[in-house]
Amino acid sequence: MLTVLIISIIIVFIVLILAVTTTSKAYTYKHTVDPIEDNPHLQSKLNEEEEQKKNNEAQ
Template identity: 50%
Template sequence: MIIIMIISVIIIALVIALSVYTVNKGYQFKHTVDPVDNNPHLPPEDSQQESDSK
């Protein structure tokens, strides 16, 4: 019974350590944003200015 408990604690500690490592690695990742220029999904700037002035 003691052996099963020790193995379980080791597995739990390993899972927690790997989870912390993965989260820290994710926060260190440098995210970038694509420039807005030539984005076909955005309306042209002229129509955007007209709607702002209304």
């Protein structure tokens, strides 16, 4: 019984150390943002807005 308790405590500490290490690395990761010109979603949205303006002007 004592052996199982010791092994389970060791496993808990290993998982805790891995979780702290992973979280620490995640916070130090430098995220980047794509420039607006390269965003395909923005281009399609702008095209839709232009089409709506043309349709409104035609009416």
